Amino acid sequence: MDLLSDVVSILRSGRPRSARVAWHAPWGQRFPAAPGSAGFQVILQGSGWLIPPTGDPVPLGVGDVVFFPHGHAYGLAADPSAPLADPVCDPLADADLFVSDFVGHTGPVTVTLCGGYQLDPRHAHPLLRDLPAVIHLPARFGEHPELRTAVDLLGNEVSRPRPGADTAVLALLDMLLLYILRAWFAQSTAPANPTGWAAALADPAIGAALNAIHRDPARAWTVQSLADQANLSRATFSRRFTSLTAQAPLTYVTWWRLTLAADLLRRSDAPLTAIAGRVGYTSEFAFANAFKRLYAIAPGRYRRTGAATG
Structure with a gap:
């Protein structure tokens, strides 16, 4: 797998949620902070205002797509001066995979598609720390066609459930998260001097090395062999990698x-020896020592006590 695919597949824990909501003016809702989660809002019909954690509406x-990668609080309203009511629609709090709802009065309608992902902060990739509190991706003709297609497909599945909808919605929610991240990183590398992980992904040499690591994490990588990939x-290579990612290559x-190993402990019942080999350790003992240094708990206990469940 490549880096961004791995980030999406390992970061999320549990099932995502989604909802299609018809808001009838006047309306306004407060979405409280949800640490350990990420959420999105898409305007399918009509218009509205985002009331961000800081700054102007x-x-x-x-x-338009709005993404909240760190679970910060925000509001949505028909008008920027509208009072924000307590939540009546929160996909993360709903047990169902997807719901449709009607909120408000009899005024003009705004239809939103919202969703949420439960995240495991212990598996959070450092590139996510580079993301701002709010990512706004305005709809512009010809931009991010894959994202627009995923939005349309997800909106149709949620509003008109048919046989197989659960499978389709789960796949589309993961696709939407991936396309949002792609769009953001593409937008972030547009400036002349991108920084951080956006620059690392855009750098052909460093990107090649990162994807090599993610395709074959068990390989006995050295700085030289990674430099050869780049x-x-x-x-x-070492200087550029460390400058962009804030970590030395090894x-x-x-x-x-070890992040991959923790995910395998959470999701599978594979023996520790098999997990150790899969992530590049020649012995269970060496793997256990390295794991304990990072997680402050032995891998067997991590699995048994449910520390890795999300």
Whole structure:
């Protein structure tokens, strides 16, 4: 797998949720902070206003996507001066995979598609820390066609459930998260001097090395072999990798191996020896020592006590 695919597949825990809501003006809702989660809002019909955690209200139109990667509080309203009511629609609090709802009075209607992902902060990739509190992706003709298609498909599945809808919605929610991240990183690399993980993903040399690590985490990587993947000298590669990711190359390799191991402990009943080999450790003893240094708990106990369940 490549880096961004791995980030999406390992970060999320449990089932995501989604809802299609018809808001009839006047309306306004407060969405409280939800640590350990991420959420999105898409305007399918009409218009509204985003009331962000800080700063001025933001007008939203049809096709606009708003993503909240850190679970910060926000509000949505028909008018920026509208009072915000306590939550009446919160997909993260609903037990169902997807719901449809009607809120408000008899005024003009705004239809939103919202959703939420439960995240395991212990598996959070450092690239997510680079994301702002709110990501607004305005609808612009010709931009992010995959994202627009995923929104349309998800909206149709939620509003008109048919046989197989659960499978379709789960897949589309993961696709939507991936496309939102793609769109953001593409937008973030547009400036002349991108920084951080956006720059690392956009850098052909460092991106090649990162994807090599994620395709084959068990390989006995060295700084030189990673530099070969990047087609750079060892010194240049090490300097550039550390500058962009804030981690030395082999520090990142170790972190990713153990993050992958923690996910395998959570999701599978594979023996510790098999997990150790899959993430590049030649013995269960070496794996257990490395795991305990990072997680402060032995891998067997991590699994038995449910520490890895999300």
